[in-house]
Amino acid sequence: MRKTTISLAAGAALCAGAALFTIDCGGDAGPTCGNGVVESGEQCDDGAKNGTAGDACSSSCNSISIAKVQLNITWSLFAYLEPMPPGYQAPACSDFGATKIHLQLVGPTQTDGVDSFDTSLDCEKHSQGFPDPTLCMRDATGRCMPLPAGVYQATGTLLRDDGLAVSNAVSTTKISARPSLGAPVILPIDFEPGDILNPQLTGTFKFHVGWGAMGVKCADAKVTKESIVMLDGTGHPVLTMTKDGTRLDGTPGNCYTPMIVNGVLQPQEIDNLTWGRYSIAVYSPDAGFCAMQPLFVNPGQNPVTYDLVAMVAPPRPDGGVGDGGAPDAGGSADGGAQVASCQ
Numbered sequence: 001m002r003k004t005t006i007s008l009a010a011g012a013a014l015c016a017g018a019a020l021f022t023i024d025c026g027g028d029a030g031p032t033c034g035n036g037v038v039e040s041g042e043q044c045d046d047g048a049k050n051g052t053a054g055d056a057c058s059s060s061c062n063s064i065s066i067a068k069v070q071l072n073i074t075w076s077l078f079a080y081l082e083p084m085p086p087g088y089q090a091p092a093c094s095d096f097g098a099t100k101i102h103l104q105l106v107g108p109t110q111t112d113g114v115d116s117f118d119t120s121l122d123c124e125k126h127s128q129g130f131p132d133p134t135l136c137m138r139d140a141t142g143r144c145m146p147l148p149a150g151v152y153q154a155t156g157t158l159l160r161d162d163g164l165a166v167s168n169a170v171s172t173t174k175i176s177a178r179p180s181l182g183a184p185v186i187l188p189i190d191f192e193p194g195d196i197l198n199p200q201l202t203g204t205f206k207f208h209v210g211w212g213a214m215g216v217k218c219a220d221a222k223v224t225k226e227s228i229v230m231l232d233g234t235g236h237p238v239l240t241m242t243k244d245g246t247r248l249d250g251t252p253g254n255c256y257t258p259m260i261v262n263g264v265l266q267p268q269e270i271d272n273l274t275w276g277r278y279s280i281a282v283y284s285p286d287a288g289f290c291a292m293q294p295l296f297v298n299p300g301q302n303p304v305t306y307d308l309v310a311m312v313a314p315p316r317p318d319g320g321v322g323d324g325g326a327p328d329a330g331g332s333a334d335g336g337a338q339v340a341s342c343q
Helices: 336-341
Strands: 003-009 018-024 071-077 100-106 116-122 127-130 150-159 175-177 185-191 202-211 225-232 268-274 276-283 289-297 300-312
Touching: 071 100, 071 150, 150 185, 175 185, 202 276, 202 289, 276 300
Parallel strands: 071 185, 202 300
Antiparallel strands: 003 018, 071 127, 100 116, 100 150, 150 175, 202 268, 225 276, 276 289, 289 300
8 A cells, every 4th residue: 555645734723834644545555575476576475485495585585596406307218228239219109009108206205294296298208307387296285395305216107098008117226316506316217128018019120231331232242142140139030031032041032132212222121020139140142241230120110221231251161151051950041150250
């Protein structure tokens, strides 16, 4: 309420001289710092908490920087494969049918007994900071509470739209967090292949072979026959063929000459591979070239096309390069010794 003080000349019948009167003119008295309401001219107002330890609002209702516990939960799929295949690209949540991730954060017990928080988020987001204006541990009044210093652990589970889990629950290690003005403390969740609950999903593997260097075709390197040996993660041969009909057990076939469609060189392709680890060796029984590398096949249409450069392999102990005969008991053809030399 605004008040104005004015001076009036008093009449002789009242008194001699001047008298002061206070007249109420109405209007707004301005912001009141400490009432818990952010008003015009105030940057913040936390009521009785203004200016207290750990509060980001000063006693004069100005925002101030304070050290506080800040966390960032991240999640990834197969981000730390060892050995890391060349050109490896981690799968997306959608490759396994996951659209959401259920997160639970557990930390020190706070004054009102709250010590955990859980929510479901878009799986492709891959990170979430805490506290957040919409995601935080709340007190009995529903107000977001600052995170206390202490030990925190996050757990994540991949979910389909219908809420069905497509992974096991995976937890971070327990990490100590202290108030800081710097970067948040990271709690990383990495889902490994063994955490996925559907092992039967299949994917596609595409590759180019260069004979001596990328871009060198069969005829340029005088290669007429091509043999491919592909082993799964347990070392067993893959009993299928490329789309052009080349077997994957070492049996020689005609050297693949890629077609060009709409200006794009078409790779060799292997469909319907159960997702997971593999190794592949490509060699020429007639010209002594060989290439071998580990790989990882994700579910679905993999965006990565592998480039395999087959170099001239060291000579075999028997002086030959394999005659491409029938597969032996180990699943590879009589080029097996040469395949081993690709490493």
